[in-house]
Amino acid sequence: MNRLLPIAWVLLLAWPARSAPVPSDDPRDLMPKVMHAWDDLDPAKAAPYYAKDPDLVFYDDSPLKYTGWEAYAQGVRKEFAGYKSFATTLENDVSVHRVGDNFAWGTATWRADAVKRDGSTEVVYGRWTVLFEKRGGKWLIIHEHVSVPAPED
Numbered sequence: 001m002n003r004l005l006p007i008a009w010v011l012l013l014a015w016p017a018r019s020a021p022v023p024s025d026d027p028r029d030l031m032p033k034v035m036h037a038w039d040d041l042d043p044a045k046a047a048p049y050y051a052k053d054p055d056l057v058f059y060d061d062s063p064l065k066y067t068g069w070e071a072y073a074q075g076v077r078k079e080f081a082g083y084k085s086f087a088t089t090l091e092n093d094v095s096v097h098r099v100g101d102n103f104a105w106g107t108a109t110w111r112a113d114a115v116k117r118d119g120s121t122e123v124v125y126g127r128w129t130v131l132f133e134k135r136g137g138k139w140l141i142i143h144e145h146v147s148v149p150a151p152e153d
Helices: 004-014 027-037 043-049 069-079
Strands: 057-059 083-090 095-099 103-116 121-135 138-147
Touching (some): 027 095
Antiparallel strands (some): 103 121
């Protein structure tokens, strides 16, 4: 039995180690991560997914336009002031189109179950168009358009 123990150790040491999961190179995999990063309504959690160029344009439900990540992060904080959290779900229409190795655009519709600061809740439906650019091996959002349908009469 003592002879088997060293053989077991040799086999164990020779066994390939499990490596960390390889990050996906598909921007489609990022889309739910980006949406869920916003669920706590903290732009800092979403920031790693966005390019920080000062001239990039981001369209949100309100106001009309943000220029640069800093303006977007500050403005969204104000827009979210009346809410405590979102639970966002992307619908099954997520679509991503790659153009070459470093550019992709995606579209989706979504639903957010929102909890307001006063404890009341609401359901919000919206549309999302996002442009990705690969920079330094990482996909970043360089433009985004988020909108909600106009209220029906």
